[in-house]
Amino acid sequence: MMLIPCPHCGPRNETEFQYGGQAYVAYPEDPYALTDEQWARYLFYRENPKGPFAERWVHSAGCRKWFNAVRDTRTYEFLSTEAIQGAAS
Amino acid sequence: MAETLTQGPPDLRVSPLQHLHRQLAAAAAPGPQGLEIREVAFTTQLGLRAEPGSQAHTRFAEVLEGLPSAVGETTGTPDGVATLWLAPDEFLVVASGQDHQLLQRLEHALGEAAGQVVDLSANRTTVELSGGSARDALEKGVPADLHPREFPVGRAITTTLGPVPVLLWRTEDSTFRILVRSSFADYAARWLLDAAEEYRPRR
Numbered sequence: 320m321m322l323i324p325c326p327h328c329g330p331r332n333e334t335e336f337q338y339g340g341q342a343y344v345a346y347p348e349d350p351y352a353l354t355d356e357q358w359a360r361y362l363f364y365r366e367n368p369k370g371p372f373a374e375r376w377v378h379s380a381g382c383r384k385w386f387n388a389v390r391d392t393r394t395y396e397f398l399s400t401e402a403i404q405g406a407a408s
Numbered sequence: 409m410a411e412t413l414t415q416g417p418p419d420l421r422v423s424p425l426q427h428l429h430r431q432l433a434a435a436a437a438p439g440p441q442g443l444e445i446r447e448v449a450f451t452t453q454l455g456l457r458a459e460p461g462s463q464a465h466t467r468f469a470e471v472l473e474g475l476p477s478a479v480g481e482t483t484g485t486p487d488g489v490a491t492l493w494l495a496p497d498e499f500l501v502v503a504s505g506q507d508h509q510l511l512q513r514l515e516h517a518l519g520e521a522a523g524q525v526v527d528l529s530a531n532r533t534t535v536e537l538s539g540g541s542a543r544d545a546l547e548k549g550v551p552a553d554l555h556p557r558e559f560p561v562g563r564a565i566t567t568t569l570g571p572v573p574v575l576l577w578r579t580e581d582s583t584f585r586i587l588v589r590s591s592f593a594d595y596a597a598r599w600l601l602d603a604a605e606e607y608r609p610r611r
């Protein structure tokens with residue numbers, strides 16, 4: 320069982336969280352201008368690094384807030400977390 | 409605009425655990441290491457949304473004489489009006505009995521400011537667990553640290569009881585209130601009945 324540090328609630332069991340994939344994937348400014356290939360790349364293509372990875376998590380069984388985290392994919396260690404500003408943080 | 413609290417003849421109401429009241433009473437174990445389980449039914453529960461620092465937050469805080477500002481914090485008193493922290497911008501106000509006035513006061517205070525007051529009274533019922541073995545019984549299924557150092561009187565957190573998501577609130581040294589969604593109440597109460605079994609005197 321991992322302890323995940325929620326920026327609002329502190330360390331909680333991983334069973335209280337859900338994973339939201341890679342963080343900082345910006346929505347295209349003009350989706351209609353994209354080719355199908357570019358759109359598919361935005362929708363489905365994600366990094367898969369060995370090492371620190373910026374991810375989104377949601378504390379679904381707690382404060383229900385989304386936050387960003389950097390996790391080392393080799394060790395599962397959470398290197399940092401940050402509340403998302405403006406999103407009712 | 410928020411709905412008003414349920415209207416109707418109070419004696420026709422059926423609480424989510426009414427069918428278990430007798431079993432809950434029978435599960436009581438006497439003595440200093442005893443245990444008692446009872447339902448605290450039909451409390452007023454109001455959901456508030458307000459960003460810290462916003463106008464709505466200030467106005468709510470005036471009505472409630474302060475809002476909790478961090479995880480686990482509560483303000484007020486368990487047998488009067490209390491406010492539980494759910495998230496930085498989300499709070500649950502719990503008042504004993506049907507408190508129409510409180511709902512109206514909060515709605516009035518919010519006015520047109522950006523925020524929310526919603527009557528959630530029917531969403532959850534409350535199970536109160538008390539006695540010297542209360543913490544011991546809860547620790548069979550609650551992953552949170554319930555040692556008074558981490559979880560003193562007045563603290564309330566979201567956690568799970570077995571598989572059931574609950575709000576757990578320590579109202580006295582050996583008294584815990586478990587706020588559980590009405591549809592999970594039967595399961596949670598039966599889980600507690602099972603957990604309480606070992607504290608009863610052998611017959």
Ligand SMILES: [Zn+2]
Pocket residue numbers: 325326327328329378381382383384
């Ligand atoms: Zn949280």
